[in-house]
Amino acid sequence: MIDSDVFDFIERCRKHTATASLLGDLLETVRNLGFEHLILSGVPLGGQQLAPMVELNGWPTGWFERYIEAEHAAVDGVCIYSAKTLKPFLWADVPAKWSNTDGSRRVAGEAAEFGICSGFAVPMLSVHHWQSVLSFASSAKSCALSPRQQVQLVTMAVYAGMSIQALSSDDSGEDGLLTDREKEVLLWAAAGKTSSETSQILGVAERTVKWHSNKAREAFGVSTTTQAVVEAVRRRLIHP
């Protein structure tokens, strides 16, 4: 692959108006570097659901479903390390602490059955999540990337990441993410109130309170109200 292919990709990046065409283009381009699959996603933190965070899904059919269903994100060393570093890395270089666990080895074994054996990941800033990662996967036993190829891959990843942010943040900010009622319910939760207490304060049924906290959890793709409170504070949607 030559550098001008990278700049041609960057030029095309700006013309894509839908994620599907951007994904197709990127997949086609990185095939020249030996990568057949890729995923661009927010990085899930403890217990967050991966599925709502995925922005480009170029994983083989069946593997994505399997990964979600088995909740692999919680044990996969590549995924865990993606939350811990700001720098691009080879999957093979994930520290043993995270890659050498039973869970992570099991994920790697299953991935191999889908033709995913090695890879390279580029963490990036996300305005919606902790951070995001663009992970490129190869069926080769190990990624043989020259320093120049790494440079090419990171450059393309950055522009793909920029384009996807431009395509996906069409809502004006995150204001619409939570309704006023949902924010109110989270604020009371932050103040230590149970749903029953909140229902008395707001003068509504307890199941209504639970319904609103459930909506807030769904909005963030998290499984507990505590997590939803943390997310809402982190994104400055509520100010306890």
Add this chain to the structure above:
Amino acid sequence: MITAHVVNAQNKHLYENEFDEFLRRRHDFFVHQKGWRPPSPDGRERDQFDTDAATYLLGIEDDRVVTSARLIPTTEPHMVSEVFPHMCEITGVPRRPDWAEWTRTFVVPDRRSAGLRGTLTELCCAVMEYALDEGLSAVGGIQETYFMPHHGALKWRAEPMGMAREENGEWYIVAYIDVNEKALQSVRKILGIDHSIIVRRGPQMSFLERAQKAIEAPAR
């Protein structure tokens, strides 16, 4: 919401305290947090590009300097021309009076947020407003690749001058952002404002005129 004060050689005397606070916050960030620069005995961070050619936008909120930007004409010696010229392999180092190098941006820790409607975006809005006011056509320079998606989220267009590259363990790219009315509108829309956040006090200096000077100065 911040107000961004335009500070340069012409009106620096009106901002002695704020400028000193700015240098101390820079020291906190670039020395202690980033580790990019050696500690300075006086606790202020300065470099060779803090000259009379520089214009600073100091983002002030609740009487504190919470964020900043430094803009230098690319016709003057600047970080890309002096330190990173090898990273402009597509275009060469741009030297144009209407292209400004944007450096020394930080956000104080308690004003950092993950969402798009935060202090960093307010600063970006201020830079775009100032650049448009001054008739510039691009702002940018050396940037961490990690943060580039932020430009995308603002719907800004950033033209690369070369490939991303790893230097001292971090990845950077040289890129310049198009300055135009549309870019200002999109960042204002995200912030939900339709008014200026730039404040100008005292004598002002035209960025373009100052940039032009560097070209006209007799060769040394």
